[in-house]
Amino acid sequence: MIPGSVTEIRVRYAETDQMGRAHHMAYVAWFELGRTEMMRQNGLSYAGMERRGILLPVVRLEVDYLKGLEYEEVVDVHTSIAEVRSRRVVFDYRLVRRDDAVLIAEATSVLLSMDRAGRPCRLPEDVRAALAGLVRTPGGTGGDAA
Amino acid sequence: MIPGSVTEIRVRYAETDQMGRAHHMAYVAWFELGRTEMMRQNGLSYAGMERRGILLPVVRLEVDYLKGLEYEEVVDVHTSIAEVRSRRVVFDYRLVRRDDAVLIAEATSVLLSMDRAGRPCRLPEDVRAALAGLVRTPGGTGGDAA
Amino acid sequence: MIPGSVTEIRVRYAETDQMGRAHHMAYVAWFELGRTEMMRQNGLSYAGMERRGILLPVVRLEVDYLKGLEYEEVVDVHTSIAEVRSRRVVFDYRLVRRDDAVLIAEATSVLLSMDRAGRPCRLPEDVRAALAGLVRTPGGTGGDAA
Amino acid sequence: MIPGSVTEIRVRYAETDQMGRAHHMAYVAWFELGRTEMMRQNGLSYAGMERRGILLPVVRLEVDYLKGLEYEEVVDVHTSIAEVRSRRVVFDYRLVRRDDAVLIAEATSVLLSMDRAGRPCRLPEDVRAALAGLVRTPGGTGGDAA
Numbered sequence: 001m002i003p004g005s006v007t008e009i010r011v012r013y014a015e016t017d018q019m020g021r022a023h024h025m026a027y028v029a030w031f032e033l034g035r036t037e038m039m040r041q042n043g044l045s046y047a048g049m050e051r052r053g054i055l056l057p058v059v060r061l062e063v064d065y066l067k068g069l070e071y072e073e074v075v076d077v078h079t080s081i082a083e084v085r086s087r088r089v090v091f092d093y094r095l096v097r098r099d100d101a102v103l104i105a106e107a108t109s110v111l112l113s114m115d116r117a118g119r120p121c122r123l124p125e126d127v128r129a130a131l132a133g134l135v136r137t138p139g140g141t142g143g144d145a146a
Numbered sequence: 147m148i149p150g151s152v153t154e155i156r157v158r159y160a161e162t163d164q165m166g167r168a169h170h171m172a173y174v175a176w177f178e179l180g181r182t183e184m185m186r187q188n189g190l191s192y193a194g195m196e197r198r199g200i201l202l203p204v205v206r207l208e209v210d211y212l213k214g215l216e217y218e219e220v221v222d223v224h225t226s227i228a229e230v231r232s233r234r235v236v237f238d239y240r241l242v243r244r245d246d247a248v249l250i251a252e253a254t255s256v257l258l259s260m261d262r263a264g265r266p267c268r269l270p271e272d273v274r275a276a277l278a279g280l281v282r283t284p285g286g287t288g289g290d291a292a
Numbered sequence: 293m294i295p296g297s298v299t300e301i302r303v304r305y306a307e308t309d310q311m312g313r314a315h316h317m318a319y320v321a322w323f324e325l326g327r328t329e330m331m332r333q334n335g336l337s338y339a340g341m342e343r344r345g346i347l348l349p350v351v352r353l354e355v356d357y358l359k360g361l362e363y364e365e366v367v368d369v370h371t372s373i374a375e376v377r378s379r380r381v382v383f384d385y386r387l388v389r390r391d392d393a394v395l396i397a398e399a400t401s402v403l404l405s406m407d408r409a410g411r412p413c414r415l416p417e418d419v420r421a422a423l424a425g426l427v428r429t430p431g432g433t434g435g436d437a438a
Numbered sequence: 439m440i441p442g443s444v445t446e447i448r449v450r451y452a453e454t455d456q457m458g459r460a461h462h463m464a465y466v467a468w469f470e471l472g473r474t475e476m477m478r479q480n481g482l483s484y485a486g487m488e489r490r491g492i493l494l495p496v497v498r499l500e501v502d503y504l505k506g507l508e509y510e511e512v513v514d515v516h517t518s519i520a521e522v523r524s525r526r527v528v529f530d531y532r533l534v535r536r537d538d539a540v541l542i543a544e545a546t547s548v549l550l551s552m553d554r555a556g557r558p559c560r561l562p563e564d565v566r567a568a569l570a571g572l573v574r575t576p577g578g579t580g581g582d583a584a
Binding site (some may be wrong): 317320321324354358 | 463468488493496498499500501502503504506556
């Protein structure tokens with residue numbers, strides 16, 4: 001039902017704060033993990049992109065924190081691609097607790113294609129096509145969108 | 147012109163990533179610093195709130211990253227309060243580079259008032275009033291809003 | 293050959309710094325992961341200890357960084373227990389890169405048994421015995437030491 | 439009495455863990471802050487070194503955690519240089535709580551001079567001399583050691 005990629009996370013002790021929950025900053029690293037994992041699984045490693053001179057900084061981030069998470073809890077990061085344009089990609093994330101399938105957080109991030117000098121640039125055509133091929137379709141089957 | 151509180155940040159080496167910029171996760175800690183500093187300056191310490199049994203988790207976060215930041219650069223976090231309701235507070239942030247006054251990022255976070263058991267609860271009246279007194283007014287003078 | 297527990301780590305993008313390597317701070321979280329994973333696998337969860345009122349803060353840490361690690365590289369954290377005393381436990385760690393079996397770092401941490409008030413206290417006898425049963429023996433077989 | 443450089447730190451909320459103390463990982467970033475601040479105050483910025491092709495990775499770290507620190511507490515990082523050799527520098531740190539002058543932690547880190555290719559290399563002579571001029575003398579006056 002949920003298209004895209006799933007990455008398992010277990011809350012680290014170092015990620016908790018004195019409220020006894022995972023600090024809201026840690027989620028940002030988890031979304032990045034979900035995104036990079038999804039790209040790697042589809043032959044698009046960040047490291048490889050950077051060797052080609054393409055950086056993909058996050059230019060917008062939106063997170064809704066619905067439930068707290070405790071130390072050692074296991075969550076799945078469901079990552080999908082909502083939109084691919086010539087210079088930007090929009091990723092969506094859903095964090096779902098493994099034990100009880102409770103939705104913990106939802107998020108969206110927008111990545112910009114940028115060259116080493118910091119100028120926005122077009123995604124290489126093969127990368128754009130590969131990402132476009134992963135775009136989530138309304139029916140949620142993904143992969144056959146472009 | 148910018149109402150509210152100003153907190154100085156210098157980008158730590160540990161906050162950079164291999165793009166040679168401050169990682170976008172670090173900003174989330176800086177917004178928190180701006181917010182907690184603003185509260186402390188107005189007699190409302192987080193630690194004090196927690197001793198009274200009130201937690202203030204972030205339930206929504208929105209960030210626009212406009213420019214990258216390099217190691218050792220100094221930025222001012224301008225924090226202001228946009229809205230105070232009985233159970234939630236909305237903070238706004240503007241990161242401005244010290245050297246050239248360039249706007250680096252803008253963000254908003256929504257905090258929920260919660261008790262130790264994780265249930266939403268009303269802000270204590272003195273806290274609500276103190277926060278309401280800090281709400282930014284349209285004219286940007288702040289402090290005389292409530 | 294290496295006794296104890298093995299935990300797989302993949303270097304996160306957020307853990308890199310502008311040298312293009314994993315920042316030396318990140319390793320500290322990985323050692324903690326190795327240690328907590330080893331304890332959990334042996335029925336001794338940190339969370340469970342804390343519910344019984346026992347905290348285990350790190351009071352000493354020693355790390356030798358032998359090789360750098362790049363983004364996305366996979367390493368195994370080999371964790372073992374070197375010594376258990378009434379109020380402290382000594383853990384050893386070896387980080388080994390998965391691909392080529394190169395030793396990346398070696399470390400030792402000493403944990404103190406402490407109560408909620410911050411006073412050193414004896415480990416509960418069942419915990420002490422369980423940890424002692426995991427002590428690495430000179431021959432490296434582990435598990436039958438106590 | 440304490441030679442070298444002093445850098446003020448205030449414990450960030452994001453640096454606490456569920457024990458209600460600053461996580462032991464955070465100290466590693468504070469030592470780095472103390473070290474980079476000391477170098478910058480003496481005209482030796484890390485960023486500048488890197489532009490000259492010299493990296494200074496940490497190859498050894500030793501920390502003694504003597505007391506815990508709570509959120510919002512202010513500590514001074516006293517940094518000094520213990521030894522300078524052709525390819526390495528040894529820094530010492532003492533964390534002292536501002537309020538009551540209690541010693542919180544002591545640490546030592548060893549930095550290696552390395553080129554971009556990851557090979558150990560000699561420190562440039564001007565850098566070596568500048569660092570040597572900061573070496574702590576037994577009497578603690580510093581600055582005239584080399």
